[in-house]
Amino acid sequence: MKLPNAFLVLPLLLAASACAASGARTPEAGSPPPAGGKGDDAEGAADKITKKERELEYAKIELEIAKLSAAADSREAENTVTDATQKLDTAKKDRENFKDLEKPNKLADKQLDLDRAAWRMEESKQELAELEGMYKKEDFASLTKELVLQRGKKSLEFAQRGLELAKKDQEGLAGHDLPKKETELDQAFDRAEKGVQEANAKKDRVALETKLKLTKAEHHVDEAQRELEKARSKDKDKAPGKASVAAAKP
Amino acid sequence: MIAALAVALCGARAAETAVQDLGSADDARTSISKAVGFLISHQNPDGSWGTGTVESLFETNYSHASFYAWKMAGGALCCMALMAAEETPEHRAALAKATTWLLEQPLPKRGSDWDIDNTWTYLYGFNALVMAAGDKRFQAEPWKSKIRARALEFYSALEAAQEPKGGWGYYEGPVVSHRQTWSTSFATGCVVPALVDAKGMGWPIDPTLVDRAVQYVRQCHLPNGAYTYDLGPIPRITGGEDINAVKGSLGRIQCGNWALRRGGDKKITDEVLRWGLQAFFDEHKFLDAARLMPVPHESWYRNAGYFYYFGHYHAALVINQLPEAEREAWHRKLRAELVKTQWKDGASQDFPGSFYNTTYATSFSILALAAGLPGGERIR
Numbered sequence: 001m002k003l004p005n006a007f008l009v010l011p012l013l014l015a016a017s018a019c020a021a022s023g024a025r026t027p028e029a030g031s032p033p034p035a036g037g038k039g040d041d042a043e044g045a046a047d048k049i050t051k052k053e054r055e056l057e058y059a060k061i062e063l064e065i066a067k068l069s070a071a072a073d074s075r076e077a078e079n080t081v082t083d084a085t086q087k088l089d090t091a092k093k094d095r096e097n098f099k100d101l102e103k104p105n106k107l108a109d110k111q112l113d114l115d116r117a118a119w120r121m122e123e124s125k126q127e128l129a130e131l132e133g134m135y136k137k138e139d140f141a142s143l144t145k146e147l148v149l150q151r152g153k154k155s156l157e158f159a160q161r162g163l164e165l166a167k168k169d170q171e172g173l174a175g176h177d178l179p180k181k182e183t184e185l186d187q188a189f190d191r192a193e194k195g196v197q198e199a200n201a202k203k204d205r206v207a208l209e210t211k212l213k214l215t216k217a218e219h220h221v222d223e224a225q226r227e228l229e230k231a232r233s234k235d236k237d238k239a240p241g242k243a244s245v246a247a248a249k250p
Numbered sequence: 251m252i253a254a255l256a257v258a259l260c261g262a263r264a265a266e267t268a269v270q271d272l273g274s275a276d277d278a279r280t281s282i283s284k285a286v287g288f289l290i291s292h293q294n295p296d297g298s299w300g301t302g303t304v305e306s307l308f309e310t311n312y313s314h315a316s317f318y319a320w321k322m323a324g325g326a327l328c329c330m331a332l333m334a335a336e337e338t339p340e341h342r343a344a345l346a347k348a349t350t351w352l353l354e355q356p357l358p359k360r361g362s363d364w365d366i367d368n369t370w371t372y373l374y375g376f377n378a379l380v381m382a383a384g385d386k387r388f389q390a391e392p393w394k395s396k397i398r399a400r401a402l403e404f405y406s407a408l409e410a411a412q413e414p415k416g417g418w419g420y421y422e423g424p425v426v427s428h429r430q431t432w433s434t435s436f437a438t439g440c441v442v443p444a445l446v447d448a449k450g451m452g453w454p455i456d457p458t459l460v461d462r463a464v465q466y467v468r469q470c471h472l473p474n475g476a477y478t479y480d481l482g483p484i485p486r487i488t489g490g491e492d493i494n495a496v497k498g499s500l501g502r503i504q505c506g507n508w509a510l511r512r513g514g515d516k517k518i519t520d521e522v523l524r525w526g527l528q529a530f531f532d533e534h535k536f537l538d539a540a541r542l543m544p545v546p547h548e549s550w551y552r553n554a555g556y557f558y559y560f561g562h563y564h565a566a567l568v569i570n571q572l573p574e575a576e577r578e579a580w581h582r583k584l585r586a587e588l589v590k591t592q593w594k595d596g597a598s599q600d601f602p603g604s605f606y607n608t609t610y611a612t613s614f615s616i617l618a619l620a621a622g623l624p625g626g627e628r629i630r
Binding site for chain 1: 412424425427428431458462482483
């Protein structure tokens, strides 16, 4: 919120200094044009002082800008560190959850599927054997028996195929899917850790850069101040010239 | 609190006494008289009962053909009930009309790929006509020949339908085929004694068909005394409130024990019959709780409402297999459970639905009560 205010202040300051400069340089309405000679020197000195005054104003504004910019850079660097730390925390929790809960649960769940498929096959086998045993006792209703046995045989075949599929599923999960996900989570954790390191390094660098910018801007103001004082001092030494300029005014 | 408990205990005892009080032979006679009155007053002019169409929203899922099948199966049970009841000229006329209808109307056909409830008509049509063949009222011609011929039609239908494992069912099994592939212990058990009797009368009954049926019921008999609902290659009890536990098998135990005993299974001793009857009365609350529940098998241990009168009828038949001296005590207990459920108009009902539900329930009740009265041993 400070930065926009500074941008509003800047044009006003510039406008004010422009008006001041214009007031110093522009002859008053109805006054005669300045004469040559000593009068010109005085005018040159006055311009110099005005220029130095402006340079001082510019330097001060630049210092303000540098301060605001430094604060923004510092905030950004701080936020980057916070974001990176949060990402690391999330990556760490994801990895822990996967290792402690998700991986063993998925393995156990798949093992349950496998056990169920194996038991389904066993049941179908037992039922078919019992049914065949019951049907063998008497030569009766052979066509209907054949139809029912066909269902039983198909049911056993499907149970066997289901078991094979469950085995392959379990192999795929334990040998590929879960290790792949574990690697991805490890990599995400490493990236997040590096992200935190980078953010901290950037923060340190921004702090130094900011310090440098501010120091330069402060020095610039000091130099502009000294230049202005020097110009005023020289002008004081040439006071008569200055008086003649003043005398030239009505 | 003690007073409240005392009042509650007295109330419970009074209720128990009230139920026990309904168990006399006179209670049974009164109940039978009212029930037969109900049947006669609701008989159609052609001798049948009810209609061949769905009359209840609870039964819209069944095939249309099944309602005619149930109408005829219910009519067969009404014939049995009228044969069992004390005769009056009015009863005799109603029985003659009902039997004529059963002899002359077309046999029901398979309803759909899964709904083969027409099997019930074959089972109870055969049962009723075997009973009629032994009834002195039907010994003269043309009754005798007609009854034999029609009974053998039902028998042929049963022969064609008997599933490879030896039983009969009313829904299709794993394969939709001409011969059914699923059956139940009780549908099979309910016809075994009639097959034995028909064979005894010299009818052309294939002894291997009877043996297969007996073997089917025997294989449904679990070591704990219960009968499984159906025969799978490997019996399953899934735990908890399983229908194949004793509490879910109370009616099937009576039907299974009676069928095997009448089928000549020496393992079904008097002791086995007594144990089954004792379990029936000890756990009777499960049948009470299920009676009239509209959704099949919704009650405890998956008891269905329609287990009630089927179970009581077969309990009466089991009682009559015991030595004569101990029958009355059992019949007394059984009568009380039947009389207490009779509607004011004389009908009985255990499942809400079309009218055949009333005809079978009322008929089973009449048969069970008549079995406990003098001469009741003819109901076998």
